[in-house]
Amino acid sequence: MARTKIDYGIDLGTTNSGISRMENGEAKIIKINGQDDTMPSCIAYNKKGVLAGKKAFAVYRSDQEASLSKDIEPNAFIEFKRTMGTDKKYFSSNIAKDLSSEELSAEVLKTLKSFVTDENVNAVVITVPAAFKNNQIDATRRAAKLAGFEHTEVLQEPVAAAMAYGLDSKKKDGFWLVFDFGGGTFDAALLKVEDGIMKVADTEGDNYLGGKNLDLAVVDEIIIPHIQKNYTIDNILSDDNKKANYRDALKPFAEELKNELSFNTEFNLYKEEGSGTDDDGEEIEIDLTVSQSELEKVLSPVFQKALEISKRLLERNNLQGSSLDSLILVGGPTFSPVLRKMLEDQICKPDTTVDPMTVVSKGAALYASTVTVSEEVAEQTxxxxxxxxxxxxxxxxxxxxxxxxxxxxxxxxxxxxxxxxxxxxxxxxxxxxxxxxxxxxxxxxxxxxxxxxxxxxxxxxxxxxxxxxxxxxxxxxxxxxxxxxxxxMQTLPYNFGIELKQRTTGKIVFSQVQGLEKNKSLPVTGTKNNLKTQKQIRPGMESDFIKIPLYQGEHKSEGTRAIYNEHVYDIIISGNDLPALLPENSDVDLTVNIDKSQEVTIQAFFPYLDHTEEIKVPTDKVQSTATTWLANELRKAKGTIEELKEDNVTTDKVQKLENEILELEKKFENNKNDVDGKQEVLTNLRKTLKKIDELSETTEWPKLEEELKEEFYRLEKANADFGNDQTTEIVNQVRTQLDEVLKSQDPKLGAALLDEINSIFIKITLIYQLINIIRGHNQQFDSYSWKNTHRARQLINEGLQVIGNNPTTDELHPIVMELFDLLPDEQKPSGDDTVLVG
Structure with missing residues (x-):
């Protein structure tokens, strides 16, 4: 049957996946093997080929149990959705191949597609967590392509759930909260509904919070302590890699405990074998009785993280739980009576009229019925x-x-x-x-x-x-x-911006692109104008370039360090891309387009050249969770601690922050090959850096006040020596501004004034600045790592000759600029001169 709409929706979950399609105007679940609504998102490889779903999960459970008593090569994989868009590899010994998360997800998608037996499926809508970053969404599209889908649209999971719920619900007005607690991710989405018209008002989420965390909490706080009471397993627990494997192997027991205690007040977990051996070689036997209340104590802190995210979301929108008209549950863990009671106590009673396991795939099919298939797919059918x-x-x-x-x-x-x-x-x-x-x-x-x-x-x-x-x-x-x-309904999940150098402070920070604020409806266009280049770009020179780092930021991300935000891609525009010389301090205007599937296109307009350069952000990139980059960020954090010490900040807080950095370094060393582990280090590093910044702010004003006074005194002296009536009037105006800033003790105003003072000083004394730069580089010539030593020597000699003959600014400035070009980036006085100034 030829379809004009996509009509097929897939919920590609961390632990379970399902597929639905539109039939006679209704979203219908396509049964897995004719009986189940969903299948485990699990893939296994044997000597004959690939297994998926229940069969694969049986292999996975068998492998996990076997790994407790002996070392085995894994051939079954699960929870790879958590590493989508990264360079994480899963090695299968049976096929002697490293597999990416996309390849494993593609096998899940192929299997789901195989249950459609009455027509070929070439187009599909696949759901993704609302908190997914661009690289994770791109990886989902790549997985669909590998699975044979030629037209793929992505849809945020909470939006899909709201569509399926909204169609059947008699509530057509008010605020709805979608509480989506899946196997590996958590999303909270607030929707405003008026006369049945739904609009996503705000979202919040955590890509590393889900059922996996519940299982590990049970392992860490119930099962392992029980084993430690009866056996010695210090050798396993002291080695981070062995411990990680051991925890994973015990997870099936945690799942069994959770499931049984959903219906029983007490459960005895008895495993006579299959629990491994202790340090003395003795077989470990598990005989553990757990009550519902004991389990609740362990699960509650994990669930509480999701509730706190939801409450922050409501608070940010000036709402309380009692303001909600519906609280919609999505995901297997939301069946937990522990969670449902916590939600009722802290937010409001959840609506249980929809099936948390199927509502997303049904909603995806409903959405798919509104999307026209591509012309390419239409022609094929x-x-x-x-x-x-x-x-x-x-x-x-x-x-x-x-x-x-x-x-x-x-x-x-x-x-x-x-x-x-x-x-x-x-x-x-x-x-x-x-x-x-x-x-x-x-x-x-x-x-x-x-x-x-x-x-x-x-x-x-x-x-x-x-x-x-x-x-x-x-x-x-x-x-x-x-x-x-x-x-x-689909909105930007993050603020979208670029990294640039602040004009007032000189700091390199995240800066919001106007129009690309979080929760803007997709598709969307944003602009950022009046940016400036820091250096000239010569035509045909690949070594001359402008870098525009793109980032996704959370709430209150404006002006923060780039590391606090998620790096998307570095746009590079070099001399090879420009038709003529672009002078230093040239204007650059940016236009950023993001389509409904969150694909990004950048247009950079250079008024001086009347030239526009358009770049589409590639969708084949992966997040390396770069080990070297993360190591460098940890080193920089340690350097910031040392700066605080140099500023005589010797409080207990500094010591605590230093200990946190050292602990993160240790975790990083033990998790260099684990994507989840490195992501945890990065997340905690961001938290520590924010604390460092808060502490730095307490020392910022005293230093700034002293610097303002010194620089103004220097400006007055320079004006007395080299100024005129016009510059004297300007300096007097600055004196008035200085008095006001010193009274207010406002660091932002102080930084802006300091920048203005330095600018005026340079204009008054520019010729002498240039002379001092040339003489200083001559005296320290051998201490610089020149890119071309011979040319650097020529330039300095030329400059010294000009200095001896009544020099002008116009004569010396180009010599100094070319001299700076011969310095490596880390030795240039301006720092990173490839990013734009704004």
Whole structure:
């Protein structure tokens, strides 16, 4: 059957996945092996090939149990969604191959697709966590491509859940909170609903919080302590790699405990074998009885993290739990009675009318019914022997009637088209039909009646002048009544910005692109104008370049260090890309476009050259969780601690922060080959750096006050020696500003004034600054790592000669600038001169 809409939706989960499609205007689950709604997101390899779902999970459980007593090469894998978009590899000894997260996810998608037996599926909507970063979304698309899908759209999981819930719900107004606690990720999405039109108001999430954390909490706080009481396992626990493998191997026991205690007040976990051996070689036997209350104590702190995220989200939007009209649960862990009670006590009673396990894939199918398949896919499934028609209509509406246009596509039809063709539209419940209406290649408009609060399926039948049915396609279409605003439901999950050098402070920070704020509806366009280059870019010179680092930032990210935010990509524009010389301090205007699938395109306009450079951010990048980069950031953090000590900040807080950095260094050394481990180090490093910055701010004003006074005194002296009436007037104005800043003790105002003082000083004394630079580099010539020693020597000699003959600024400035170009980046006085100034 040829489809004009995608119609298929897949929930690609961390622990379980499912697929749904639209049938007769309804989102239907496609049963796994004819019986299950979902399948484990697990892949295993044996000598004959690949296994997926339950069979793979059986291999995984067997391997995990076996690994407790002996070293085995893993051939079954799970939870690879948590490493999507990274360079993490999973080695399978049975096929002697390293596998990426995308390749494993592709096998899950292929398996889901295989359960569709009545047609070929080339297009699909795949859901992703709202908190997924760009590289993770790109990896999801790559997995779909590997699985054979030629047209893939991504949809945020909470949006999918809200669509499925909203269609059946009688609540068409108010605020809804989607609480999506999955196997590996957590999302909270706040939606505002008015007359059935849904709009995502705000989102928050954690890509490393989910069912896996619950399992590990049970392992760490119940199972391992029980084993330690009866056996010696110090050798396992003292080695981070052995400990990580041991914890993973015990996770199936934790799952069993959780499941049993969902229905029983007490459960005895008894494992006579399969629990490994202790340090003395003795077989470990587990005989452990756990109560519901004991389990609750262990699970509650993990669930509490999700509740805190949700409460912050509500607080940020001036709401309380009592303000919510619906609290919608998504994900297997939300079946937990512990969580449901916590939600009721702290936020509000959750709505349990939808199935947390299937609501996302159903919502994805509903959304898929609103998305037109690509022309490429449509052509592959087109049967040109049938009369081809085009059906035009709104996919969703809050109205009770909807206009539908029908026309014959003559150029797409190879069969005979009768002189007169009549069309009749029939609603799937047979309670409404349009009657036969003549149509042609120009088109005809028909008003379709809709059922309220339903997904209305329609069938189109063509007849000739004698009333005979004519074969045609497409045959069906869907209009969802009761939902609106589908196009604006997906929003930017993060603030989008660039790294640049602040004009006032000289600091290199994250800066928001105007229009690309978090929660803006997709697609979206943002701009950042009046940026400046720090150096000239010579045409044809690849070594001359501008760097525009793109980042995704959380709330309150403006002006923060880049490391606090998620790096997306570095846009590089070199002399090879420009048609002529771009002078230093040239203007650059940026336009950033982000489409509904969060693909990013940048346009950089250079007014001086009247030239625009367009760059599409590649979608094949992976996050290396770069070991060298993270090691460097840890080193820089240690350097910041030393700076605090040099500023005589010797409080207990400094010592505590230093200990935190040292502990992070230790964790980093033990987790260099583990993506999850490195991500944990990075997350905690960001927290520690924020504390360092807060402490640095307490020392900022005294230093700044002293510097302001010294620099103003230097400016007054320079003006007395080299100034005129005009510069004297400017200096007097600065004196007034200085008095006001010293009274306010505002570091931001102080930094801006200091920048202004330095700028005026340079203008008054520029010729002497240039002379001192040339003389200073001459005296310290051998201490610099010149890129071209011979040319550097020539320039300095030329400069010294000019200095001896009544020099001018115009003569010395180009010599100094070329001299700076010959210095390595770390020895240049301006620091990173490749980023833009704003």
């Amino acid at each position: 087109r049967d040109r022997s049938k009369i081809q028609i085009e059906i035009g209509h709104e996919s969703t509406t809050v109205e009770m009637e909807e206009f539908v246009t029908l026309k014959i596509l003559v150029e797409k039809t190879e069969g005979i088209i009768p002189e007169k063709v009549f069309a009749e539209i029939t609603r799937s419940d047979k309670a409404w039909a349009s009657g036969q209406i003549e149509i042609n290649e120009i088109g005809e408009v028909i008003e379709a009646n809709l059922l309220e609060g339903k997904t209305n399926g329609f069938e189109v039948t063509l007849y000739d002048n004698n009333g005979n049915i004519i074969e045609s396609e497409p045959k069906t279409f869907t209009i969802i009544q009761g939902l609106g605003g589908i196009g604006s």
